Amino acid sequence: MTPTPRKVLLFVLEGQRYALPSMDVRELVRAVSLTPLPRAPDVVEGLLNLRGQLLPVLDLRRRFRLPARPLSPADHFIIARAGPREVGLRVDRAEGLLPLEPGALDEAPTTLPGVGYVAGAVKLPEGLVLVHDLKTFLSEAEALALDTALTAVPEAT
Template identity: 80%
Template structure:
C-alpha cells in the first residue's frame, strides 16, 4: 500500500504561519460583519450567517494569546469542520494549499506538554509550521457553553 500525500492549508496570523489539514477545510470566505453571541466562550468572536447557516467564528488570536485586532475587510475566514461542528476561523490571511509527501508530518509536537490543538509539525524551507487539530480546539466545557449560547439564538432572539 502506497502512503498517501498529506495536504494542508497554510495561513498566517500575526506574521506567523500555521496550517490546517485540508480535509478539515470546507471553504474560504472574506471576512464579514459578525453578530455578537451572548454567553459564548471567550474564544468565540461571534456568529456569521453563511448562506442561512449561523456558524460560530473562533478567534485564533484569543486562543493563541496574541494581541487583539479589529476585524478588517482584508482578513480571511476559513470555514472548517471541527469534529461534529462546522466553525469559522478568523485569520489574517490564507496563503496556499501544500501537498506534502507521505511521512512529512512530524507528530512529536502533539505529545509535548502545553501544546494543545496540534496534530503535528511540518518542516518547510521557511521554517517549522504547526498543523492544528480542530477536533481538540474547543474544550468540552467550551463546546457545551457554545451549544447553550447557540440554542439561545434559535429561541426567538
C-alpha cells in the same frame, strides 16, 4: 486514529504561518462583520451568517495568545470542521493548499504540555509550521457553553 493529511491549508496570523489538514476545511470566505453571541465562551468571536447557515467564528488570536485587533475586510474566514460542528476561523490571510510529501508531517509529541490542539509540524524551507487539530480546539466546557449559547439563537433565514 486520525489519518495523516495529504494536503494542508496554510494561513497567517501576526506574521506566523500555521496549517490545518485540508480534509477539515470546507471553504474560504472574505471576512464580514460578525454578530455577537451572548453567553458564548471567550474563544468565540461571534456568529457568521453564511448563506443562511449560522456558524460560530473562533478567535484564534485569543487561543494563541496573540494581540487582539479589529476585524479587517482583508481578513479571511476559514470554514472548517471542528469535531462535530462547522466553525469559522478568522485569519489574517489564507495562503493556499500545500501538498505534503510522505513523511513531511512530524506528529506532535503527546508528552509535551500545551500541544493539545497541535496535530504535528511540517518542516518547510522557510521554517516550521504547526498543523492544528480542530477536533481538540474547544475544551469540553467551551463546547457545552457554545451549544447552550447557540440554542438561544433563532435559526437564520
